[in-house]
Amino acid sequence: MRSLLFAPADSPRKVEKAVASGADRVILDLEDSVAPAGKAAAREAAVAALRARPDHLIVRINPRETAWHLDDLAAIVPARPAAILLPKCAGPADLSVLSGQIDVLEAVGGLAAGSVAVLLLATETAASLQRMDYAGVSPRLRALCFGAEDLSADLGIVPRRGDGTLAAPIAAARDRLLIAAAAAGVAAIDTPFPDPRDPAGLGAEAQAGAADGFSGKLCIHPNQLEAVAAAFTPPPERVAWATAVVRLLEGNGAGVATLDGKMIDIAHLKLARRVLAISPDATQPVG
Template sequence: MTDTCPRSWLFAPGDSARKMEKALGSGADAVIFDLEDSVAPDAKDAARATTAEALAAPATGAARWVRVNALDTGRTDADVAATVGGGPDGYVLPKCEGAEDIAALAAMIDGHGGATDLPILVIATETARAVRNLAHADWSHPSLYAMAWGAEDLAADLGALANRGEDGAFLRPFLHARDTMLFAARAAGVAAIDTVFTDFRDSAGLRAEAAAAMTLGFAGKLAIHPAQVAAIHEAYTPTAAQVDWAERVVAALEGKAGVAQLDGRMIDQPHLRAARRILALRDAAWA
């Protein structure tokens, strides 16, 4: 699943038809029509109708997902009821704390006539309880498509004054949340998605952070502005040297159970898996 996962996931406020249309034309692999954080409390009911209208428009190529409000708000079921008829490609569940929450959203989707296999992306590090559960519980669920992490809500839940240091790097508790989510996602057999880079004017910083995430095994990155899409795609495009190495690894190991030599070094099945990932990124269907 990670080989075909969207690289860029762009949020667009669900109460703004103009911003949703702009996001769909940004070149992003997936656009998330947001009913949660980017919508003011007094605009949430209207946002459902605006998002439903956006879903009713002809698809433009980007996958269209809907982020519902968290389960503890009492708004989630109505969010699903208002949007599932528009045929979204999937749902995003914020403040998810485990497989039980995924099952609850899946039941809502089914209850309102949605496809039983409609995929769900969860944001799994927005509370301290969620981070603890990532390390101790199995998050596997048939509807789970990918797991992402977020640092802004987690900072608020921890009472932290910042999630990044003066050098721009994430502070240790937030790196712990990121790393734990990565392990939990891979244990569940789904893609891991990196969090947003909030300074949308710093393309170089975004590109460096996205490239580091790609190296670690993250399949994509969340975005908050259309200007961020190009930098994310650039970071997720393998270099010519990486592609050359991958092609030679595949040629040396494809169909073999043992090891081989390449450039004077031993290579084996883990190298083959890494090579296949590089080639999948090169051939990404989203490009």
């Protein structure tokens, strides 16, 4: 999940373009990009798209507190999405409730238990930052996603300064999400870059995200995919290092070894496994 591209579910043209774009995952959106009057039609269109596609599609449903939430779940889960993306997640309790709802819908719909994964937009409100212990809440959880724009609106600030860097409260929330994702043992997905016409700014932000530990980035335009994929794909020399670490420590059962004159141990093995897991030859499924 290096690149996750949003497409409004009520726009067949944009959905087709997104599916053909080469994004690692496409997110059919029922929330922000769909007007209230179009929610029902967008839901029906998302179901049709899911039935016509393999498990490549994620659906962003509407938040728990909205009137559309349960209708979204009841329609989408039986159509077998790769995952549900929950926006405005307020904390672990929201994940627990959502997981239980999906349990019921899978059983009623004849789906294999646990087949629908969950991703959370976990930093879209100030309140959500107070409760971020997602470890052990649900085996469905695959990723925590960082949302800077909604959080900045909740805080009443602009998310980025003039030089492109994040405002201090937004940067602090970003750090918290990275730590929460690591503690839960799931991927961290970075916030969308808001300007598709600024490839240099996108490239710099994506590369910084990869260096900080994010596994991928949300995207709002197909033109963003190439730079994002490049930033979150480990370079050949990094993959070679990781392969050598695994061979030395895992293959030989050793706890400590020397590679290129430097000591490596279990901590390096853990990092090496992560590098290999996100390399193109070891792409992991969402579900």
